[in-house]
Amino acid sequence: MTTRRNFIKGAAIAAPAAAFAAPAIAQSKIKWRLQTYAGAALGAHVIKPAIDSFNKIAGDEMEIELFYADQLVPTGELFRAMQKGTIDAVQSDDDSMASPTEVTVFGGYFPFASRYSLDVPVLFNQYGLNEIWDAEYSKVGVKHISAGAWDPCHFATKDPIHSLADLKGKRVFTFPTAGRFLSQFGVVPVTLPWEDIEVAVQTGELDGVAWSGITEDYTVGWADVTNYFLTNNISGAWAGSFFANMDRYNELPAHLRELLKVCMDQSHYYRQWWYWGGEANLRVNGTKMKLTTIPDEEWATVENAAIKFWDEIAAESEIKAKVVNIFKKYNSDMQKAGRPYRYG
Secondary structure (H helix, E strand, O other): OOOHHHHHHHHHHHHHHHHOOOOOOOOOOEEEEEEEOOOHHHHHHHOHHHHHHHHHHHOOOEEEEEEOOOOOOOHHHHHHHHHHOOOOEEEEOOOOOOOOOOOHHHOEOOOOOOOOOOHHHHHHHHOOHHHHHHHHHHOOOEEEEEEEEOOOEEEEEOOOOOOHHHHOOOEEEEOHHHHHHHHHHOOEEEOOOHHHHHHHHHHOOOOEEEEEOHHHHHHHOHHHOOOEEEEEEEEOOOEEEEEEEHHHHHHOOHHHHHHHHHHHHHHHHHHHHHHHHHHHHHHHHOOOOEEEOOOHHHHHHHHHHHHHHHHHHHOOOHHHHHHHHHHHHHHHHHHHHOOOOOOO
């Protein structure tokens, strides 16, 4: 039996040894590399504020190093690089980075799937797209963190566009799915590195871009090399997301995963007001591009073609059909809701 005296004696002997035990090794700082689809000028708005906030709050626990378009890998290789763990996270649309999923075609600008920027978060958070994206990316070892809206898709061109006929033969930098849709109207989609676009327009390799709204045209320098902005759009909001390598994401402690989501959501909010206000302001007060418009009755041809395009996509797979049906349900609800949710 251990007596009280022996217990106290043993504790006294053990105490000095504990005092000289080796100190605990400090946990090393977690470091991630994230590449965005955006160049530096645009990235200063669409991603850098969120990364700066994350790093400031995470402090000594974690740091995300930000890379802009094509700095580590070409945009078309972003998904594979993230999947392999060459980079840890990505900000992009599914379409641009060639994700091998059933939902890739809906990233970026899926024709007329959204009319306004708020449509995107509502579709993901209230109409079931989040669950579909999460399941599809989980199959390929990638975590879909969150989706948000960017700007609408308009043509910015060197020559004026007043009718559909004016689009024929125009060599345009655009997204894969948008290019596939627009080719039926004679548009010639061209794929080039993002940073090369301004020079390509200057040299005549491109006739214009169908990649963004007017805010982005001014921000990245495209308004300096194009003369006209077409007010008709083929989508009211670009849909893009934040993604991470699944293993890297799962290694994070719960509070850092939560911090990551909060900062990404803040990034979505920033773009919501930055683009929305800029689009109106630069249409009214911008001095670099003249506005042109294709009449509504002629543009209706494009809108009707989009519905046919939706059905063609839906016929390709069960998942695609499910997404298209959500788009149809959502747009039907918005039309029935009336003003201010939909005009016409």
